[in-house]
Amino acid sequence: MKPPAGERAAIALLARLLRAAPPGHGVELGIGDDAAVLRAGAERWVWTIDACIEGVHFDLRYLDLVDVGYRSLMAAASDLAAMGAAPIGALAELGLPKAATPRAVRAIGRGQALAAKAIGCPVIGGNLSRSTEISVVTTVIGRAKRPLLRRGARAGDDLYLVGEVGLAAFGLELLRRQRRVQSASERSAIAAWRRPLARIRDGLGLARSAHAAIDVSDGLAGDAEHVARASGVRLVLEASALEALLGSAMTRAMRHRGLDPLGLALAGGEDYALLIAARRAPKRSTRIGRVERGRGVVIEHADGTRARWTGGGFDHLR
Amino acid sequence: MKPPAGERAAIALLARLLRAAPPGHGVELGIGDDAAVLRAGAERWVWTIDACIEGVHFDLRYLDLVDVGYRSLMAAASDLAAMGAAPIGALAELGLPKAATPRAVRAIGRGQALAAKAIGCPVIGGNLSRSTEISVVTTVIGRAKRPLLRRGARAGDDLYLVGEVGLAAFGLELLRRQRRVQSASERSAIAAWRRPLARIRDGLGLARSAHAAIDVSDGLAGDAEHVARASGVRLVLEASALEALLGSAMTRAMRHRGLDPLGLALAGGEDYALLIAARRAPKRSTRIGRVERGRGVVIEHADGTRARWTGGGFDHLR
Numbered sequence: 001m002k003p004p005a006g007e008r009a010a011i012a013l014l015a016r017l018l019r020a021a022p023p024g025h026g027v028e029l030g031i032g033d034d035a036a037v038l039r040a041g042a043e044r045w046v047w048t049i050d051a052c053i054e055g056v057h058f059d060l061r062y063l064d065l066v067d068v069g070y071r072s073l074m075a076a077a078s079d080l081a082a083m084g085a086a087p088i089g090a091l092a093e094l095g096l097p098k099a100a101t102p103r104a105v106r107a108i109g110r111g112q113a114l115a116a117k118a119i120g121c122p123v124i125g126g127n128l129s130r131s132t133e134i135s136v137v138t139t140v141i142g143r144a145k146r147p148l149l150r151r152g153a154r155a156g157d158d159l160y161l162v163g164e165v166g167l168a169a170f171g172l173e174l175l176r177r178q179r180r181v182q183s184a185s186e187r188s189a190i191a192a193w194r195r196p197l198a199r200i201r202d203g204l205g206l207a208r209s210a211h212a213a214i215d216v217s218d219g220l221a222g223d224a225e226h227v228a229r230a231s232g233v234r235l236v237l238e239a240s241a242l243e244a245l246l247g248s249a250m251t252r253a254m255r256h257r258g259l260d261p262l263g264l265a266l267a268g269g270e271d272y273a274l275l276i277a278a279r280r281a282p283k284r285s286t287r288i289g290r291v292e293r294g295r296g297v298v299i300e301h302a303d304g305t306r307a308r309w310t311g312g313g314f315d316h317l318r
Numbered sequence: 319m320k321p322p323a324g325e326r327a328a329i330a331l332l333a334r335l336l337r338a339a340p341p342g343h344g345v346e347l348g349i350g351d352d353a354a355v356l357r358a359g360a361e362r363w364v365w366t367i368d369a370c371i372e373g374v375h376f377d378l379r380y381l382d383l384v385d386v387g388y389r390s391l392m393a394a395a396s397d398l399a400a401m402g403a404a405p406i407g408a409l410a411e412l413g414l415p416k417a418a419t420p421r422a423v424r425a426i427g428r429g430q431a432l433a434a435k436a437i438g439c440p441v442i443g444g445n446l447s448r449s450t451e452i453s454v455v456t457t458v459i460g461r462a463k464r465p466l467l468r469r470g471a472r473a474g475d476d477l478y479l480v481g482e483v484g485l486a487a488f489g490l491e492l493l494r495r496q497r498r499v500q501s502a503s504e505r506s507a508i509a510a511w512r513r514p515l516a517r518i519r520d521g522l523g524l525a526r527s528a529h530a531a532i533d534v535s536d537g538l539a540g541d542a543e544h545v546a547r548a549s550g551v552r553l554v555l556e557a558s559a560l561e562a563l564l565g566s567a568m569t570r571a572m573r574h575r576g577l578d579p580l581g582l583a584l585a586g587g588e589d590y591a592l593l594i595a596a597r598r599a600p601k602r603s604t605r606i607g608r609v610e611r612g613r614g615v616v617i618e619h620a621d622g623t624r625a626r627w628t629g630g631g632f633d634h635l636r
Contacts, residue, residue, distance in 0.1 A: 009420065010414075010420060010423045010446055011446060013420060013423055013424055013427065014412075014423060014426075014427040014444070018427060018430060018431050018434065018440070018441045018442075026406050026407075026461075027406065027407050027440065027442050030407075030440070030442035030443055035443070036407065036409060036442045036443040038406060038407070038459070040358035040359055040361070040363065041358055041359015041360060041361060042359060043358070043359060045358065047409060047443075047457075047459065048409065048443070048445075049409040049410070049411045049443075049444060049445055049455070049457055050411070050445060051411045051413065051445060051447040051449075051455070053413065053447055053448075053449050055450065056447055056448045056449060057447070088344050088345065088356060089344075089345050089348075089354065089356070091354060091365060091366065091367040091457060092367070093367045093368070093369045093455045094332075095369065095371065095453070096328075102327065102328060102331060105328045105331055105332060106331055108332075109331065109332040109336060112336060113336050116336065122336070122345065122348070123336045124336075124345050124348035124354045125348055125353070125354040125365075125366070125367075126332070126367060127366075127367050127368060127369060128328055128329060129369040129371055129374055129375070130371075130374045131369075131371050131374060131451070131453070132373065132450050132451055133449070133450055135413070135449070135453075137367070137369070137411050137455040139365075139367055139409060139457040141356070141365065141459075143344075
């Protein structure tokens with residue numbers, strides 16, 4: 001449910017139109033968070049949909065169809081992780097060109113099955129359609145006692161990250177340049193892009209302590225902006241903490257290819273880390289900043305200078 | 319969840335692969351019926367996904383984007399109707415080409431909102447992606463005390479139909495020929511194709527008396543075959559009953575265009591009627607045949623001759 005910034009107007013338009021038929025009995029939360037929330041008996045169920053489309057979300061020069069199946073389920077399930085939900089199952093709509101072979105179907109299904117096993121989210125049904133490009137649209141449902149939303153961050157919270165940022169974008173860039181992979185860092189970046197992990201287990205541990213969470217699918221700064229807007233606060237990301245999180249070997253590997261590590265960490269998407277606002281550190285997390293009164297997202301450098309996120313990049317503040 | 323016959327092998331392949339990660343807690347029924355069935359507290363929830371893709375499911379020469387939004391939700395919700403479920407809500411994944419205007423988004427959203435209101439199935443969330451062709455993938459959830467499956471038909475049951483068959487296919491054919499519409503029958507056929515109705519209310523009335531049901535999306539004979547296979551029985555469709563259901567004005571209108579009314583009724587899809595196997599007539603239904611021991615689908619003519627459905631047409635039996 002996280003549109004590229006340019007499509008926000010379209011989403012707002014749709015939301016307005018669709019509210020004409022208001023959610024009825026059993027719908028607790030509709031358009032606007034990582035997932036919708038339904039009341040199922042005494043439980044809360046969270047429900048989301050996500051697309052993986054050839055030429056938009058992936059390019060078969062850089063991954064195979066097993067990866068496509070794998071990534072499609074992980075990307076959808078990552079929204080469940082961000083809400084602290086345990087997966088119940090998934091349905092997948094496969095769009096396949098006329099020329100698709102049984103071998104292609106098998107590869108996608110194998111990838112889905114691998115991902116399903118890794119995070120305990122079985123694919124329990126779906127649909128096949130003919131289409132021009134290969135597409136996998138996945139809907140997932142999970143249960144959560146208290147679904148964690150984007151809107152709970154408060155001034156005084158710290159910001160934590162579970163997982164990596166910037167690696168998947170680095171991996172994709174390496175694949176695009178078609179250079180020979182030279183180091184363990186490069187190999188792990190490519191793996192991060194091809195086989196991301198939805199942080200389901202980490203998400204389940206957040207219910208008690210966290211105030212807000214989001215999964216980082218579009219890039220840390222942009223997703224932080226969603227939290228800032230939903231919560232009515234400012235998120236301060238600390239550059240030194242992000243560089244420490246990347247580590248010196250990865251930082252060196254990125255620089256070796258002429259890339260800016262901090263830029264990749266802030267704007268590179270598809271790592272599916274969890275960004276969390278909380279008073280104390282969730283398990284296996286790294287502190288990367290804090291929440292202030294105000295609005296928007298700023299990056300704070302070690303010398304105290306700040307730059308404000310503008311959607312496409314940072315504007316240095318006077 | 320009803321693939322064209324040619325894709326059955328692909329579905330079987332996927333089902334085999336995906337059963338490697340078996341459905342866990344809360345999944346009552348996975349791949350194979352109109353929808354998956356989940357246990358939600360004391361309730362049963364049914365859940366399905368359906369695609370509407372430009373060039374595959376629709377052609378913008380024959381309908382506008384309001385129709386596309388409308389049809390996409392109705393087609394998905396029709397699976398709920400077949401299982402006797404009351405809609406809770408829908409999520410929609412919109413795939414839009416780069417060139418899509420806000421006007422296009424508004425039209426699709428208006429169509430979805432109209433359909434949502436007509437059947438009480440609010441669209442509560444979704445996602446936007448860029449894609450080559452316009453696509454709307456819709457997932458819907460509904461609740462049912464006792465979800466009606468394809469597999470409950472028994473020898474001795476009668477077959478009933480709620481709604482129309484053959485009209486949508488006739489309407490689409492008229493649009494393709496781009497002839498001037500000449501009669502009320504032709505107008506209603508075109509409306510049947512552009513604005514189908516998911517028979518939610520009728521589906522809700524079936525829970526007590528019906529043994530099996532399916533929504534007729536791919537054509538009556540083909541969908542009857544799904545019921546026959548799932549139930550291990552033979553379905554006998556009576557030609558005279560189907561001709562009576564079409565009515566003399568519609569039959570004349572079809573013949574006037576050189577089309578075979580019975581052929582349209584048996585093979586024409588997208589009317590979203592409900593085909594029901596039961597011991598007594600559901601409300602607002604028409605009896606169109608019966609269930610026997612055996613297998614497959616046969617059409618029985620008034621003179622007692624029979625023909626067997628072979629997937630693409632009928633083979634007259636010796």
